[in-house]
Amino acid sequence: MSKKGFTLVELMIVVVILGILVAVAVPIFGAVTKNAKVKSCRSNMRVIKGNMETFAMTGNNGDQIELVTGTDMVITTESSFLALFDGGVLPKCPSATAAEEASGCYSATIKVASAQTTYEVKCLTAAGSASQENHNG
Incomplete structure (x- = not known):
């Protein structure tokens, strides 16, 4: 009489092997997700910076632009700047919490000093606090 099946x-060996694989895979997946969010945030900042340059070239340079994003709307003093974005809304930071999104994710400033214009975009979220794009033109 022979019995078929697993002992x-x-x-237990299979369960241990699966546990080891999960212990290795989960941190790697978390790091990949975080890196993707950081790259998306930097891409958003490049888009904002490019639109800042366009905004300045249309004769609006010298203005300080403060951008505040909310859940459903963008508040700014320059509606002509927001018109440069798809749907007139700034891109949202993928790392932002709900509170950060409500208080604003990005800070954008155009500064003009004599013959030099500086464009600066900063991500204000905790996850992207070190993210910054600068360009002197």
């Missing part, structure tokens, strides 16, 4: 030892 308890074989099942």
Whole structure:
């Protein structure tokens, strides 16, 4: 009489191997997700900076632009700047919490000093606090 099936030892070995694979894969997946969010945030900042340059070239340079994003709307003093974005809304930071999104994710400033214009975009979220794009033109 022969019995077919797995022994308890074989099942335990499989469970241990799966546990090791999960312990290795989860941190790697978390790091990949975080890196993707940071790259998306930097891409958003490049888009904002490019639109700042366009805004300045249309004769609006010298203005300080403060951008505040909310859940459903963008508040700014320059509606002509927001018109440069798809739908007239700034891109949202993928790392922002709900509170950060409500208080604003990005800070954008155009400064003009004699013959030099400086464009600066900063991500104000905790996850992207070190993210910054500068350009002197």
